[in-house]
Each structure stands twice: as structure tokens, then as C-alpha cells.
Amino acid sequence: MQNEKVPENPPAFPRNYDADGHNGMWLRDWFAGQAMQVIAPIMAAKIEGMQSFTGQEVAEAAYRMADALLAARKEDSHAG
Template identity: 40%
Template sequence: MAKIDDGGAAFPVPYGNSAYGMSLRDYFAGKALSGQLSFSPHDSFDKYHQPDEVAAACYRFADAMLAARKKES
């Protein structure tokens, strides 16, 4: 299985010769999730969307964002 490009640290905190923190992929997925949850009324959201499907979709958006960043540079 190929390693997933996580985009590196979203908000890097220096530690020795590296950085740690939330990955850019997780940050993008969280932003996509926020948009998904604000778009659909919360009371009907669970009736039509399964959380694992929404989470997977958010990571697909995050992966697309990371791919777009590579094309821009």
C-alpha cells in the first residue's frame, strides 16, 4: 500500500530537526467536514448521511486539495 501524502504539518512546531503537529491533510479534511456539517441541517444529516461516508468524502477532498497544490508549484 502506498504511503498517503499528508502534506506535512499544517501548523509546524519545531522540534529538533523536524516538526510535528496536525497534518495538512487532516486540516483540509476538517475544513471540508465543517462545510459539510454547516450545509446540511443537523437534524436530517444523520438520516441521509453515514458518518464514515462523510469522513471518507472529506479525505477525498483533502487529497484533491493536496494534489492541486502540487500542480500549482
């Protein structure tokens, strides 16, 4: 999903297969999927006295982390 609020979001695994209409996934989606592997078990844990989170909240947290990774990536590319 391209979004003007999202920092630069290049393809994660670029390929040029215009014939099938699919040229790979976006880096933001890749980062979110990677973040989800860590975030989901933590947020889904039902520990006594702690709040559990909905799937929507876990997904939103993963995309917030993906956006932060994209922003840090952009800042790092300007530093060098």
C-alpha cells in the same frame, strides 16, 4: 495519518517541540477538518426523497476532498 496514496502531506502548523513528541497536525487532516464543516451539514441533511449519509461516509468524503486539495497544491507548486 501518512499514507503512500496521499499526495505530499506536510505539517499544517509546523513546530519543533521534539520533547513532547508532537510537532503539529498534518495538512491533510487540517484540510479534511475544514472540508467537513461544509460537507457534514449538506450530507447530514434529511431532505425528503434524498439519501442521508453515515458519519463514516461524511468523513470519507472530507478526506477525499483533502486529498484533492493536496494534489492541486502539488500541481500548483510545479506550475510556477
